[in-house]
Amino acid sequence: MAVSRSGAAVEDLEDAVEGGEQPASWADEREIDSFERFVRDFHAGRVNPEEFRKFRLQHGVYGQRQQDVQMVRVKIPWGGLTAAQLERLADLAERTPRGVAHVTTRQNVQYHFVPLAEAEVFMRALAEAGLTTREACGNTVRNVTVGHCAGVCPREAFDPTPYADAVARFLLRNPMNQNLPRKFKIAFSGCADDTGLTPIHDVGARAVLGPGAAGTARGFVVVLGGGLGPAPRFAEPLEPFTPAADLLPTVAAIVRVFDRHGNRENRNLARLKFVVKKLGIDAVRALVLKVREGLRATMAFPAVTPWEEQPPSPRALEASAPIAPDAACSRWRASAVLPQKQRGYAAVHVRLVRGDATGPQLRAVAALARALGDGRVRTSNQQNLILRWIPVEALPAAYAALDAVGLALPGAERLVDVTSCPGADTCQLGITSSRGLALALSETIERELPDLADAPGLRIKISGCPNSCGQHHVAAIGLYGGARKFHGEQAPTYQLLVGARLGGEAPRYARPLARIPARQVPAAVVALLALYRGERAAGEAFDGFVDRVGLERLAAVVEPWSELPPSADAPDGYLDWGADQPFALATGPGECAA
Structure with a gap:
């Protein structure tokens, strides 16, 4: 349901005003015609598989580990989307088996399990909305990203x-x-x-x-x-x-x-x-x-014309009774709302669990952008959406609209907001189910460490292999997938890293601490964070705590979770997250990491 600035329902979304000018299209219909011809030639044997692989990657179509389906990656330069474009992304999400669009750490949007015959249909639908998949994969300049608060x-x-x-x-x-x-x-x-x-x-x-x-x-x-x-x-x-x-x-x-x-x-x-x-x-x-x-x-280079963010045009919207905030709304406001430099307005993080959003959820965000914001949305490199230009007095109404579709989640870009790549669920290079672990960690933190869940500057990031599509190197606690034999049987594991520091005089990547079986990672992470909670100095950040306490002691804290008993005694320990079959190391030829 869309809402007005005062909290009233907006019944006719066609009457909602989308602020600002429409951006120039990124699409080119002619290259979609070429893609369609190339697919026909490939099926007819006139194009060899390697030539076709290079061509489809250049057009944002990436092979999954599952046969006969593709991942289609939509390039979202600087994360910028209009409400209409977000609605088109919602339409396409509903054409996929999972029914979701996935926001990546490069501000793109991906669709999984798309048959090759459907890729051209997706491209044309995107082009109608001014979006493209061109150069979202392959040996090209990928999506140009921008910090989500820019402007x-x-x-x-x-x-x-x-x-x-x-x-x-x-x-x-x-x-x-x-x-x-x-x-x-x-x-x-x-x-x-x-x-x-x-x-x-x-x-x-x-x-x-x-x-x-x-x-x-x-x-x-x-x-x-x-x-x-x-x-x-x-x-x-x-x-x-x-x-x-x-x-x-x-x-x-x-x-x-x-x-x-x-x-x-x-x-x-x-x-x-x-x-x-x-x-x-x-x-x-x-x-x-x-x-x-x-x-x-x-070479002649085009001139760059700067622009400045402008507030949305005033709208005569129906008044209604104010919405009284409750404890959940207050927590959301404290951890998902950022004051803008433009007085009286706020930016709102829309936290997406594992970067996923359904079609109805995307439409609700688009409607909210029209009704309360400037008609635009940004994706973030933390796999979330950002609404901007929300009047401060309309924040309770924004919360109510997001809550109605399960998106009024607190803790955006905080500890509970765990980043993960697609992992072994779909990626040919994936070793472990990073998505399954991400969900388990988020739920564990909410349940066992609620006082740390919204801690700023404390992030967990997970990759399903060493390639760091989940950005594990830049996390307070980073994890990347692997495998190891225990008692002669293979089990999924994660290398646990700690203490990344990106800013300041001495930046560093997270440092390796221990290798933990996948099913025991939540317990090991809780042990680390409980130690931090109990022994940190006033105002001490996690990276400083790691320096003061030392890797040797931290390794001793997680050591009890570094081994597995025989599978006969603990069969679940040999399963990956979300799996009901024994783990088997199975990777394929990677086409493009992230």
Whole structure:
């Protein structure tokens, strides 16, 4: 049910006003025609499987571990969606067996179990709404992401969204981006909080104000060569300050250097971070600056027109009695609502358990965006949705509307909000069911550690394999899937890592602590968090607690959960989460991680 700003129902959604101009479409119908022809040629034997695999990945269609079905990934540049686009995503969710759309850690939306014959139908439906799957997978520049608070953050230097939009549009379908050595990821942030997670990307750009002809000027701290996976590396600065006018040629130069120097022989060493490791950061900087100089002289780059977030147009909406907040609403407001820099408005986190939302839930969020907000929604890199421009006085009404569809969940981006990749449920590289563990951990935290559930800055992130699509390296408690034999029988396990620190003078990735059987992970995590709750100093963050207490003691705390008895004594210990059959290590050829 949609509601007015005062809490009244909006019966006719067609009358709800969607604020602002419609964004230019990301779609191109001609390439969907090409995709349809390519599928026909593949089935007729005129295209070999490897050529077809490369083509469909370039168009956002990714093979699952299940035969004859695909994952379709929708590219959502900077996470920006209109209410109408969200409704189209809802329509498509209902065409899938699970009936859900899945928000990823790259702000994309994925659909699973889509037959290949249906992929073209999905693409055309998306194109009608201005959305595309192009270059959401494959050896291309992937979705350009932005921290979800950009444009409304009280601490930002300026809104980086227009610049991210310009980068995404410049690179989409650009010939320089069609056959890179490996995937390439770009992220933006507007403030020092760095919600865009720029250090873990091939290119990160954080908005700053620097010296200019008329005082201060817009620009970016551009970093390059970051990435996660089995060999995580933090990105390093290109130069002290990159003027905003130089952003596009700078990004283009970095992409071109990667295209020329990336490893095309060994896929496992093909990311930009390995170019930096091999050549050294100083040599890579020199290459980028030289290429940038040449591009400035030979290539015309489009001008970037900044825009500012604007409040929605005033609407005459039906008045109704105010909605009295209760304890649940108060908890939600304390942990899911952020004040905007624009006085009188708030941004609302819509927490999606495991990143999933049903068609009716997406439609309810779209209706709420129209009725109370600016008619737009953003996806976040924490697998949630964000409503912006909600009047503070309308927050109880927003809560009621979300609660009606099961989305008024507290704890967004807090401990209880566990991040996970799709894992072995669908991914060919997945070893364990990260989604099953994520749900179990979230429920365990609510039940056994309710006083920590909404703790800020304390996150759990899970990947079903070492590739870190769930971003386990940057979590307070990170977990990635594996397998080990106990008493001669194989069981699913997780490597437990602790104490990541992204900001400050000494950033670090989470450090390995112990290897825990999958079914015993919740108990081990509860033991760690109970120790933190009981022995932390006043105001002590988890990473500081890890430093003070030490890895040796923490390992001793979880050691009781590191072994399994024989399966005859504990058969459930040898099962994965959500499974009723014995665990078997089964992975396939990966096509693109995240």
